[in-house]
Amino acid sequence: MSHRGLLSQCPLLLPQDLQGRVYDGFIRAQDKDFRLRVILPADLQLQNARLECSWQLKKVLQGYQHVIKQRLQHSSNLTSFMLELKTVLDVALKNTNSLEASPAxxxxxxxxxxxxxxxxxxxxxxxxxxxxxxxxxxxxxxxxxxxxxxxxxxxxxxxxxxxxxxxxxxLKEFWDVLDEIDKKTWVLEPENPTRSATVRRIAIGNNVSITIDLDPRHPTMLPECYFLGADHVVHPLKDKLNSNVHLWDPEVGLLQNLKDVLEIEFPSQSDFNKSDFSMDCGICYAYRLDSAIPDQVCDDPHCGQPFHQACLYEWLNTLPSSRQSFNIIYGECPYCSKPITLKLSNKAF
Structure with a gap:
């Protein structure tokens, strides 16, 4: 038996022993590789050889077993058999594709x-x-x-x-919860949410908002919450959330739970003029900077101007009066010149 001839026909089918009784690897047809193992008897007679195939190859060759057995009986050597097996496999694949492409x-x-x-x-x-x-x-x-x-x-x-x-x-309960939020609050983003959107950023007051991220499988459980706004407003809300979390009742609607835990009433969009709720960055005058939204706010109650973290960082770096201690920069607000603090995070850079 010529190993060189077999190697040229099936380069991925390799001998596993010195006697040339076991060959293991892959046979290729129509740019697809199928796992195959050929085991010859001690006398190396091809007629008594055993084939072990992957389930994918067995599925393709289903109905061609008699042809393969006949080829084993009449092939002169393993190389010629593998060549004929590839021909049978090509025909089987074409017929399989034809059946899939043309339903009855x-x-x-x-x-x-x-x-x-x-x-x-x-x-x-x-x-x-x-x-x-x-x-x-x-x-x-x-x-x-x-x-x-x-x-x-x-x-x-x-x-x-x-x-x-x-x-x-x-997913009915999940959408019921979000529909109530969309109807009864002022959702800042996303503006036109799809049914797959699990996040809502909801206005609480002037330049103060909460972002919630719901679990579609458990929509009435406490969601992930992130507050955006001036520290003197946000910190009390965080404290209420932490201290009242035991009041959360999954049997009550999510919106009502948020009201009870935060001890607030959510305003609707009709309660505000859009100009009253400044959402654009006070430095670049845009809402989105790449994928970031303005998440830094001046803590002065009379200002409350939001900024992108990256924009505020660049601004404070240009001021001689700014100083930095580790990852915190102390400086002045670009709008009201009152003290402002920026805590740096990796997401800005």
Missing amino acids: PQHYSCLVKDIENLGWDKLLFVDNEFSTIKLKIEDSSGREHAIILKLGARSNLQDIYNQVLSTLES
Whole structure:
């Protein structure tokens, strides 16, 4: 047996012993590699060889076992057998791809019947091959969702629809909580939240806000909270959150829990003029700097101007009067010239 010839045909199938009885590695066809092990008997007769395949290769060659057995009986050596096996594998892969690409005619009739059962008004789009379908689904709360489905030859549209609807229903409480927040508070960001958005930044007062991040699986539990605003306003809110956290009741709505724990009423957007709630950075006059929002605020009650951390850092660095102690810079507010403190964090740089 010529190892050189075998190496040229199957360079990834290598001998595992000196006698040339065991070969292990991969066979390649149509740019795909399949794991294969060939074990020859002691007399090295190919007719009695044993093949061990990965499950992927077994699946592709299902129905071709008799052909492979016949080739083992008639091939003169392992090299010629591997060449014929590659030919069989090429044919099997082409037939597999053809079956996947061209479903049986009854597949389309079943698909049309499924659409009729769901209602044609739910169909938003379908491509020419009926392989990509866009459906409109309404959950029990009346929310409309658009989903895109990739269908295969064995797909059952009704089953997929029911699975998606079940998933949507599992998120009902999560969306109920967010809908109440969007309706009854002034959400600063995101401005047009998608259904997948778990974060809301809610206005509390002039230049004071809270960002909450909900867990979709437990939407009524205490979310992660981050306050933004002047220290003299934010610190009391943090203290109330820490001291009243034991009052949090998962059986009560999240918004009501926030009111009770923080001991506040959330204003609605109608309670403010947009000009009353300055959100842009007082230095670069923009709201977003890369992905950062203004998260530093002048602590003076008559100022309260917000700044990006990076902008304020650059500003304070230009002032001769500024001084730094470790990661804290002491300086003057660019707007009111009152003392301002900047605690540096890695997220700014």
